[in-house]
Amino acid sequence: MTTVVVAVLLLSAVVPAAGALASSSPPAQFDGGAVHQQSVETDSVRLIVSVDENGSATWSVQYWTRLDDENTSDAFESLQSDIRSNPSNFSDSFASRMRSTVTAAENATGREMSASDFSVRAETRTPPEYGVIVYTFQWENFAAVDGDTLRVGDAIEGLFLDQRTRLVIEWPSSYALADVAPDPDERRDGAVVWRGSETSFVSGEPSVVLQPASAGTDSPGADGSILPLVGVGLLLVGAGVVAWRYRDRFGGSTPDSTGGEDTSDTDGAATADAGGTSTPPDDLLSNEERVIQFVREQGGRVKQQEIVEAFDWTEARTSQIVRDLREQGDLEGFRLGRENVLKLSETDDESED
Known part of the structure; x- marks a missing residue:
């Protein structure tokens, strides 16, 4: 079976207002x-x-x-x-x-x-x-x-x-x-x-x-293998006024290599908050606990969209986790314009005092 190189094609072109795609450009x-x-x-x-x-x-x-x-x-x-x-x-x-x-x-x-x-x-x-x-x-x-x-x-x-x-x-x-x-x-x-x-x-x-x-997670299956595959070209493009390209950034306060501010612990060790209380590393927390911790770190109130960004979750996954937390009484929510704003419940606030 012939192997085909897999490519992410990110065209860099100003596209006419009519929305024509400059699709003739090579990868x-x-x-x-x-x-x-x-x-x-x-x-x-x-x-x-x-x-x-x-x-x-x-x-x-x-x-x-x-x-x-x-x-x-x-x-x-x-x-x-x-x-x-x-x-x-x-x-x-x-x-x-x-x-x-x-x-x-x-x-x-x-x-x-x-x-x-x-x-x-x-x-x-x-x-x-x-x-x-x-x-x-x-x-x-x-x-x-x-x-x-x-x-x-x-x-x-x-x-x-x-x-x-x-x-x-x-x-x-x-x-x-x-x-x-x-x-x-x-x-x-x-x-x-x-x-x-x-x-x-x-x-x-x-x-x-x-x-x-x-x-359990002791073994991947009968033989641990995956199906052989002819590579496919994953072409990720957007038609319209403009496509997107990368740019280099050096020095100063810059995003990490993936575009987001890297706020994770580098060694996975437990960290301590301002009061000296030890908090477990993220990999020991459930998704719900991670959300509660994140809301606390933001002062007790955040937009739901900030959670999507912080954890790289889909909106559907975030909505499910938030819904569970609201049903449990750990979070409260309200609308602010088009934004869904979440805040720690009064019970949770009191437990932190």
């Missing part, structure tokens, strides 16, 4: 980079894959740009307005290319697949302030289902991650990680993360094997 890793000047630059790209129990997955492809000067902010506001006015100008070409990618993966794996529910939105997130373009879609049968075991990764074998791109694969709380290759750059409760600046995938990678949490 960046073949032509040496961007070939057109453009007005809004991307600092990082996040590929967030939320796998369901039936093997399907919700994909969120996020392009992050730091809004640290007036020109960049104005350019993003213009782009945001265009997306809101006519989102199909952006999502249609993305949908077309992703359907081609899914078809290639279907042929390679032998599993029937489809892509649907495409959408795009532009939003700002803080702190600090970023402009984020988010494409989402549903990939049916993305993972292989083998009895109670889910095998994730054969559909994107050998995926190329640019140095500023991160891949996040997350799974339902009813499943546990049985095996993963290569070792992720970060392990979370219900997710693994690879950063392009630290990881390169080879044949058979990435591979994530999941089993029901009650079944």
Whole structure:
């Protein structure tokens, strides 16, 4: 079987107002980079894959740009307005290319697949302030289902991650990680993360094997292998006024290689708050405990969108966790304009005094 190089294609072009896509440009890793000047630059790209129990997955492809000067902010506001006015100008070409990618993966794996529910939105997130373009879609049968075991990764074998791109694969709380290759750059409760600046995938990678949490995680399955695969071209593009490219940042207070402010502990050790109370490292906390801790650290009140950004969760996953916390009485919520604001319940506040 012939192996095809897997590529993340990030076109750098100013596209005419009519929304025509400059699709004739070759992949960046073949032509040496961007070939057109453009007005809004991307600092990082996040590929967030939320796998369901039936093997399907919700994909969120996020392009992050730091809004640290007036020109960049104005350019993003213009782009945001265009997306809101006519989102199909952006999502249609993305949908077309992703359907081609899914078809290639279907042929390679032998599993029937489809892509649907495409959408795009532009939003700002803080702190600090970023402009984020988010494409989402549903990939049916993305993972292989083998009895109670889910095998994730054969559909994107050998995926190329640019140095500023991160891949996040997350799974339902009813499943546990049985095996993963290569070792992720970060392990979370219900997710693994690879950063392009630290990881390169080879044949058979990435591979994530999941089993029901009650079944234990001692072995990945009968042989620990994943299906052989013809690599597929993962073409991530946005049609419309502008596509996105990367830019280098040196010195000063800059985002980490994935575009976000890195506030995690470097050694995983327990930390102490201002009062000297020891708090456990994040990998010992449940998702609910991590959210409560995060809200406390922000002064007891945050926008729900800040939780999405802080933990790289999908909005659906965040909403479920927040809903559980509200039902338990740990959080309270209210609307502030279009934003959903969360705050610690009075009972939780009193317990901290």
